Amino acid sequence: MPFVTDIVGPQHPVTAWPPLRAGTLRRTSTIDTDRYDAHRTTAQLRARDIRADSSGNEVLDDVVVLATLTDHVIDEISGDDARLARLQGVRVGAGFRAILRDLLGSDTTRSPALYLLLDDWVGASLVTGYGQHHADLTGGVEWPMSDAMSDHLAGVCSGFAPGASAVDFSRRNMLMPCVRGPLAPSLWGDGMHPVKPLRPHCMRRMRRLDVLPNGATATFDAHFRDSHVDAEGIETIVHEYTIVGEIDMASQSISQLTPEARVLPWQECPGALASAQRVVGLAVSELRDHIRTEFTGISTCTHLNDTLRALSDARALLAAPG
Secondary structure, eight states, X not given: OOSOOSSXXXXXXXXXXXXXXXXXXXXXXXXEEEESXXXXXXXXXXXXXXXXXXXXXXXXEEEEEEXXXXXXXXXXXXXXXXXXXXXXXXXXXXXXXXXXXXXXXXHHHHOOXXXXXXXXXXXXXXXXXXXXXXXXXHTTOOOBOOHHHXXXXXXXXXXXXXXXXXXXXXXXXXXXXXXXXXXXXXXXXXXXXXXXXXXXXXXXXXXXXXXXXXTTEEEEEEEEEEEEEOTTSOEEEEEEEEEEEEEETTTTEEEEEEEEEEEOSSTTGGGGGGGGGGGTTOBGGGHHHHHXXXXXXXXXXXXXXXXXXXXXXXXXXXXXXX
């Protein structure tokens, strides 16, 4: 059978976001990728920062970036920031984040919404391979694997640890495993930026980060989801995490956090959750670089790592004027 069913991970989708309390700072973002064929895609990257109060939501920042790509290389890109034009011809993949640091300079330390979108584009671009895999399997075409390819996967992350069920499946069947996730509950509501419905075979990476200052601490509540729309227009979840915790305002560091794996493809994927405790005590400003260099191998998960890295956006929200 084309879709694997017996080695799937947790399937407990988030069904609602927490209500916006007065004083909450909320950043939402989406990266929508529309695949026209195996090579050409378009991408819409959008983010918005708001502050909630009793009289309504104040928009602090609103960013939209549009791009077309061929084999992950940017053909055209547009947005309000003139620096974006310098990304034309750049591949969204390995090395892209280093280019962003040169392009945005000091903005990378302030974590504006534009930086989140461009930094997160690398992971979102990588995951779009699921859409092609899903379409091929639906059409009856399975992806062959070799021993060398299985060896390359083994050790990448907790879900592909040596001996993990996905690695074992690929070696026994010489096929790339693929799962169909649960239905994606709609979460659009108060404080979310506008989005268009996804077309068939499109993918969306969505984030929400709520930060609420409360004297000596600030609480945070983060949500991350990758989803896919199939040929019938049904949206299902590929990856989903939530993280709640606190920031010590005096040291601007993570004082506690609790991650939860809501939807993941493989049984072993949740083994990465323990790695999140390694950021406790780290300054929020250090998260992106520290996680990028130190969180590797089978104790971690690429998607959890990116969600932890995105917690650095709390500093931009806490520094918002007013």
